[in-house]
Structure formats: C-alpha cells, structure tokens
Amino acid sequence: MRLEYRGETALHHDPVNRNKIGTFADFDWRRHDTILLDMDGTLLDLAYDNYFWLELVPRHLARIRRLPEHRVRAELLQRYTARKGSLAWYCLDHWEEELGLDIRALKSASCHRVAFLPGAREFLAAVVAHPVQVVLVTNAHGHTLDIKRDVTGLNRFFSRFVSSHDFGYAKEQAPFWPALQAQLGFDPENTLFIDDSPAVLDAAVDFGIGSVVAVTRPDTRLPATELPHHRVVEGVGNLLQ
Numbered sequence: 001m002r003l004e005y006r007g008e009t010a011l012h013h014d015p016v017n018r019n020k021i022g023t024f025a026d027f028d029w030r031r032h033d034t035i036l037l038d039m040d041g042t043l044l045d046l047a048y049d050n051y052f053w054l055e056l057v058p059r060h061l062a063r064i065r066r067l068p069e070h071r072v073r074a075e076l077l078q079r080y081t082a083r084k085g086s087l088a089w090y091c092l093d094h095w096e097e098e099l100g101l102d103i104r105a106l107k108s109a110s111c112h113r114v115a116f117l118p119g120a121r122e123f124l125a126a127v128v129a130h131p132v133q134v135v136l137v138t139n140a141h142g143h144t145l146d147i148k149r150d151v152t153g154l155n156r157f158f159s160r161f162v163s164s165h166d167f168g169y170a171k172e173q174a175p176f177w178p179a180l181q182a183q184l185g186f187d188p189e190n191t192l193f194i195d196d197s198p199a200v201l202d203a204a205v206d207f208g209i210g211s212v213v214a215v216t217r218p219d220t221r222l223p224a225t226e227l228p229h230h231r232v233v234e235g236v237g238n239l240l241q
C-alpha cells in the first residue's frame with residue numbers, strides 16, 4: 001500500500017490543479033475538527049456496486065425482456081451515462097420506474113457481497129477514538145444506506161449519516177455544500193473530506209473544504225485510477241501510516 005503525492009511539479013505546472021494543500025509530510029488527519037467520509041468506494045468496496053449495476057441488473061433485465069445480456073448491458077450503459085452526476089443516478093425510485101425492476105429486492109438479495117475496503121475498518125476505529133466530528137456523507141439512496149449499514153455495522157463508527165437525497169442535490173452539485181454546512185455547522189478550513197469521485201472532490205474544493213483527499217482504488221477488482229488534481233491515497237488505511 002502506498003501514500004502518493006503528485007507533488008510540487010504538478011502544482012506548479014498544472015493550471016487546473018485544485019489542490020491547495022502541501023505534502024503529506026505536514027498532513028495529519030487528527031488536526032481537523034470535522035471529518036466527512038464518503039461511503040461507496042471510500043469505506044466500502046465499489047466492487048459490489050459495479051457488480052450490481054453492470055452485472056446483476058443487466059442479467060435480470062435480459063431475462064425479463066428475453067433479450068441477449070450484452071445488448072441490454074449496452075443500453076443500460078447509455079442510460080447510466082445520461083444520468084451521471086445527477087441525483088437520479090443514485091436514486092432507486094428513478095431506476096425502478098425507468099427499468100421496471102424491483103431494485104430494492106435485488107439489493108436485499110445481493111447484500112452479502114457488501115464489504116469494507118482494505119484498511120477502512122482500521123481507519124474508522126482510529127478516527128472514532130479522537131475527539132472529532134465524524135460524519136458519513138453519501139450520495140447513496142436511503143434504502144441502500146440502510147442495507148449497507150446493517151450488513152457492515154457502520155453504526156458502530158458513526159453517529160451521523162447524511163444522504164444527499166435529503167438535500168435534493170448530489171455531492172457533485174455546488175448547492176449541496178452550503179446545505180450540508182448549514183446542517184452540520186462545520187468550519188470548512190478545519191474540515192477533512194475523503195471521497196473517490198473526481199467530480200465530487202472538485203465540488204468540495206470549490207466550496208472551500210480545507211483538506212480534500214482522493215481514494216484511487218475504490219474497487220478492489222480494478223487497478224488504481226489516476227487523479228492528478230488531488231492529493232491521493234490508494235485507500236483510507238494509508239492515512240494511518
């Protein structure tokens with residue numbers, strides 16, 4: 001596992017670099033008053049979500065429509081892309097209506113696959129031992145959040161969960177952040193936010209969150225991704241080193 005900083009060179013030569021912070025050498029997650037943590041791809045393995053939307057849903061839809069699975073998957077990818085970045089993309093009601101599938105039942109039937117990312121549980125145990133406000137902030141629909149909370153025992157680490165569905169904006173969207181701040185009352189300068197989505201990370205930086213860290217390996221079945229505009233770790237466990 002590695003700590004990776006795409007450092008001074010990138011900061012000086014990349015005009016769109018949004019990272020306002022220095023190196024990991026002067027970074028300590030304990031110094032923040034508030035820590036905001038994404039769920040899927042940051043704490044929990046995105047392998048489940050990718051399996052669900054890219055394998056399980058196409059398989060069921062193909063069976064119902066009596067069509068080849070590869071054709072249904074291609075059509076679904078187009079539909080997913082069209083909704084990406086909006087709250088509808090994360091909304092089970094939206095997909096149940098659009099696809100005519102019982103998404104909730106499929107979620108419940110496949111929930112045994114939900115799992116922590118390597119090092120995430122250890123990171124959470126360390127975080128909750130410190131006097132900081134720790135909040136899980138997710139784009140996941142309330143039903144998905146409930147299932148994942150039950151399966152993983154996330155309740156042991158968090159007393160506060162926020163779903164962006166309660167605000168009417170996804171985390172990628174600028175109005176989400178002042179609404180979140182109004183509810184939680186955090187000081188952006190003394191807040192750490194960790195996520196795996198480039199669009200979400202950019203929105204957090206644009207709002208003025210003081211420390212933003214990107215997770216580059218949200219899905220253990222896939223290699224790490226490139227996120228050149230943010231300070232990165234392969235997984236949150238790396239922050240304990």
Ligand SMILES: [Mg+2]
Pocket residue numbers: 038039040041042195196197
């Ligand atoms: Mg995520």
